[in-house]
Amino acid sequence: xxxxxxxxxxxxxxxxxxxxxxxxxxxxxxxxxxxxxxxxxxxxxxxxxxxxxxxxxxxxxxxxxxxxxxxxxxxxxxxxxxxxxxxxxxxxxxxxxxxxxxxxxxxxxxxxxxxxxxxxxxxxxxxxxxxxxxxxxxxxxxxxxxxxxxxxxxxxxxxxxxxxxxxxxxxxxxxxxxxxxxxxxxxxxxxxxxxxxxxxxxxxxxxxxxxxxxxxxxxxxxxxxxxxxxxxxxxxxxxxxxxxxxxxxxxxxxxxxxxxxxxxxxxxxxxxxxxxxxxxxxxxxxxxxxxxxxxxxxxxxxxxxxxxxxxxxxxxxxxxxxxxxxxxxxxxxxxxxxxxxxxxxxxxxxxxxxxxxxxxxxxxxxxxxxxxxxxxxxxxxxxxxxxxxxxxxxxxxxxxxxxxxxxxxxxxxxxxxxxxxxxxxxxxxxxxxxxxxxxxxxxxxxxxxxxxxxxxxxxxxxxxxxxxxxxxxxxxxxxxxxxxxxxxxxxxxxxxxxxxxxxxxxxxxxxxxxxxxxxxxxxxxxxxxxxxxxxxxxxxxxxxxxxxxxxxxxxxxxxxxxxxxxxxxxxxxxxxxxxxxxxxxxxxxxxxxxxxxxxxxxxxxxxxxxxxxxxxxxxxxxxxxxxxxxxxxxxxxxxxxx
Amino acid sequence: xxxxxxxxxxxxxxxxxxxxxxxxxxxxxxxxxxxxxxxxxxxxxxxxxxxxxxxxxxxxxxxxxxxxxxxxxxxxxxxxxxxxxxxxxxxxxxxxxxxxxxxxxxxxxxxxxxxxxxxxxxxxxxxxxxxxxxxxxxxxxxxxxxxxxxxxxxxxxxxxxxxxxxxxxxxxxxxxxxxxxxxxxxxxxxxxxxxxxxxxxxxxxxxxxxxxxxxxxxxxxxxxxxxxxxxxxxxxxxxxxxxxxxxxxxxxxxxxxxxxxxxxxxxxxxxxxxxxxxxxxxxxxxxxxxxxxxxxxxxxxxxxx
Numbered sequence: 045x046x047x048x049x050x051x052x053x054x055x056x057x058x059x060x061x062x063x064x065x066x067x068x069x070x071x072x073x074x075x076x077x078x079x080x081x082x083x084x085x086x087x088x089x090x091x092x093x094x095x096x097x098x099x100x101x102x103x104x105x106x107x108x109x110x111x112x113x114x115x116x117x118x119x120x121x122x123x124x125x126x127x128x129x130x131x132x133x134x135x136x137x138x139x140x141x142x143x144x145x146x147x148x149x150x151x152x153x154x155x156x157x158x159x160x161x162x163x164x165x166x167x168x169x170x171x172x173x174x175x176x177x178x179x180x181x182x183x184x185x186x187x188x189x190x191x192x193x194x195x196x197x198x199x200x201x202x203x204x205x206x207x208x209x210x211x212x213x214x215x216x217x218x219x220x221x222x223x224x225x226x227x228x229x230x231x232x233x234x235x236x237x238x239x240x241x242x243x244x245x246x247x248x249x250x251x252x253x254x255x256x257x258x259x260x261x262x263x264x265x266x267x268x269x270x271x272x273x274x275x276x277x278x279x280x281x282x283x284x285x286x287x288x289x290x291x292x293x294x295x296x297x298x299x300x301x302x303x304x305x306x307x308x309x310x311x312x313x314x315x316x317x318x319x320x321x322x323x324x325x326x327x328x329x330x331x332x333x334x335x336x337x338x339x340x341x342x343x344x345x346x347x348x349x350x351x352x353x354x355x356x357x358x359x360x361x362x363x364x365x366x367x368x369x370x371x372x373x374x375x376x377x378x379x380x381x382x383x384x385x386x387x388x389x390x391x392x393x394x395x396x397x398x399x400x401x402x403x404x405x406x407x408x409x410x411x412x413x414x415x416x417x418x419x420x421x422x423x424x425x426x427x428x429x430x431x432x433x434x435x436x437x438x439x440x441x442x443x444x445x446x447x448x449x450x451x452x453x454x455x456x457x458x459x460x461x462x463x464x465x466x467x468x469x470x471x472x473x474x475x476x477x478x479x480x481x482x483x484x485x486x487x488x489x490x491x492x493x494x495x496x497x498x499x500x501x502x503x504x505x506x507x508x509x510x511x512x513x514x515x516x517x518x519x520x521x522x523x524x525x526x527x528x529x530x531x532x533x534x535x536x537x538x539x540x541x542x543x544x545x546x547x548x549x550x551x552x553x554x555x556x557x558x559x560x561x562x563x564x565x566x567x568x569x570x571x572x573x574x575x576x577x578x579x580x581x582x583x584x585x586x587x588x589x590x591x592x593x594x595x596x597x598x599x600x601x602x603x604x605x606x607x608x609x610x611x612x613x614x615x616x617x618x619x620x621x622x623x624x625x626x627x628x629x630x631x632x633x634x635x636x637x638x639x640x641x642x643x644x645x646x647x648x649x650x651x652x653x654x655x656x657x658x659x660x661x662x663x664x665x666x667x668x669x670x671x672x673x674x675x676x677x678x679x680x681x682x683x684x685x686x
Numbered sequence: 687x688x689x690x691x692x693x694x695x696x697x698x699x700x701x702x703x704x705x706x707x708x709x710x711x712x713x714x715x716x717x718x719x720x721x722x723x724x725x726x727x728x729x730x731x732x733x734x735x736x737x738x739x740x741x742x743x744x745x746x747x748x749x750x751x752x753x754x755x756x757x758x759x760x761x762x763x764x765x766x767x768x769x770x771x772x773x774x775x776x777x778x779x780x781x782x783x784x785x786x787x788x789x790x791x792x793x794x795x796x797x798x799x800x801x802x803x804x805x806x807x808x809x810x811x812x813x814x815x816x817x818x819x820x821x822x823x824x825x826x827x828x829x830x831x832x833x834x835x836x837x838x839x840x841x842x843x844x845x846x847x848x849x850x851x852x853x854x855x856x857x858x859x860x861x862x863x864x865x866x867x868x869x870x871x872x873x874x875x876x877x878x879x880x881x882x883x884x885x886x887x888x889x890x891x892x893x894x895x896x897x898x899x900x901x902x903x904x905x906x907x908x909x910x911x912x913x914x915x916x917x918x919x920x921x922x923x924x925x926x927x928x929x930x931x932x933x934x935x936x937x938x939x940x941x942x943x944x945x946x947x948x949x950x951x952x953x954x955x956x957x958x959x960x961x962x963x964x965x966x967x968x969x970x971x972x973x974x975x976x977x978x979x980x981x982x983x984x985x986x987x988x989x990x991x
Contacts, residue, residue: 050800053796054785054796057796058785058788121786122783123783123784125783128748128768128772129772129779130772130800131770131773131800131801132800133769261749261750262749262750263750266750
């Protein structure tokens, strides 16, 4: 330590004028309010801004100059032997010089900040440990890098060529790794990789500068050789594992999924799935997976990059919205389209700015047209040639809902505000793409406080609309074209009704909650109640899908405390509507399409489609239920037994 | 050569090279040099420019690594034990390596903290005696003052070994004299061992006990000065004298001089001279400079181990 102190003292003696400059900069910062570009700021802010700028400049400049000259300058002037002919170890010389650079840089910066900090109200707000850590890291990085570059230039060795090649390679590899990591949209992984990489690089820089001094001693060429060897070996030791990890990250397959977090089944055997994989942090890869064969396509960089996703009715196509970079002004989104057979992602010409992000994607039944809400308009495209085939202005785009009711006919449902604050009506219109005709077919008078369930069953041309009266909610079964009320399904206290499911034979099932628990009510197609089934009398009983005709998958949830029976975990059941018999699903399984996995919206699964057969296990795995036998087959998750 | 502590002590050696080779890429600067510097000895390493003297000095100081062989200081490898060894060594380099923007006072104060045994009073007295201004930055001192300051700092901690690399290079006659006087004074006071690489043959002649002469990286001669003086002689003979009779003593050169010839032999022997008929008045010892010229021009040698 005595050696370190001696070298530190010598370096400080030689460059003590840095403190004087820092002090002068601190006094100059008091003149901040008179700096023309800062006249709009308060005097306090102006002084702080100038002081901060001068402090940063002092620190960066001092670190740069000291780093570039403390060793390189002495090697060039043949002065380094003065220290090496004393009883000082190479490590002490390196540490003393490095510490001097840190003390000079930070000291200059602190002196530049000091007058304003003590004179201005709140001027000491910057005195925080995070600031200290960043300042030290920055000064060490700049100073050490400058030291390495300085010695490399002084040596004038052929190693400079090697350095240039290695630097280019390292920058290229770093950019490639960074781009790949960034595209994974896993902020924790990116942050950990960035912090680890930066810290490791800082350590490598320090070790290289130590090798330069301790092993190079008084020879510039030897110092250059030592630093190059350590630096590039160290950089390789950082980049190779990082690149390897990035490859590992991006090589995830559906079999790597440990827990499924997003599940979007198509009409038949294809499913879009995303989730957590082992050892990959918050990276959540998404795949298009063929449940039958296990064939998969790495669909998206991450589930986080999907803003909306929809299958076509025939299951041949998938469309989604994904970020497409950013311009100077705004963030951009591209509409992506995938033809499933054979799997091929098609580049589309549709790019939208963040202000006009499309919503409510919907395919025509055969997947030939795609419609969505864009800005204030509903717009439709023919996918064959990406031609816009129609565009209509909407009353309230935020409430609009589009659905193809025929090959080239779109049902448009939207809220039309009335003259008064609480007036308005739900309008239903038919939009014919071939002729461009937009015809209002029906309306449902309501006040804006009415909630709009908008459960639509196009097959039977019915919809359910919820009305709110004082303290209660009323569900009405309406004609989906005219809005005409067919039946009142019932009234329940507010927030006590949810979960409506249209069955294949026209009946409908809804969940109604009371003080004693939730029950399922079964209605005929005309809206007359056929039965009320206790279905376990849990707090919530959610109808999730129709497995086969007359058999409904339900999920029950209860947060109340039972006697000896933990009620709070969700459970899954098969309910036979005719008999009311409730059969539990295999231990802990619940229907996968209910709840948090249902990320991108869309309609509930139709009868006997893939979505109705997917079960979620307590560990987050996905299984497929065989409707005939009731047996389950593992599909995804918990160490990816596909 | 062993590096054991047993060889480092009274009567032992304090510095040594063994088969030492230094190569700069394709150029061989030092070729297999082996020599020892005994305790209390003043060893002068002589050689022409580029002969490899400074390379050997840097290797002995642990500032440069040998390509092959060993450099030992106090029985330990000079590269590996440098910090420990430097506590016992004083160094004056060929070119001043003093920090140019610091003054003598600051440097003395700094050295006092670095060396546990530092004779501050003696150092300041020596500075006053040599006229080095205490508050003038090094870069504003004359070359002679810089050398005096370096020498004073090198002696401040009472080193056991003083290593000097051409300390009088570029100095005028007065400054050179002052440097040698300081050195002689130190030797008289403390009997410090000195390893000295120099061109200044006249100056070193009065202080060196042993000389080594490097010729193109090889040690062509390594011998005690007294033995060298006794061995290398010049004889003046009248014209027509049978100077060939001196051949058994190894004739190095024979050239015409005023009224006769001048013969230089490398193994002078009184008995042999008497046998061939000559008087002692006709024989002179060679000066160090003459010896150096004779050796470096390839006419003499054989003293190296």
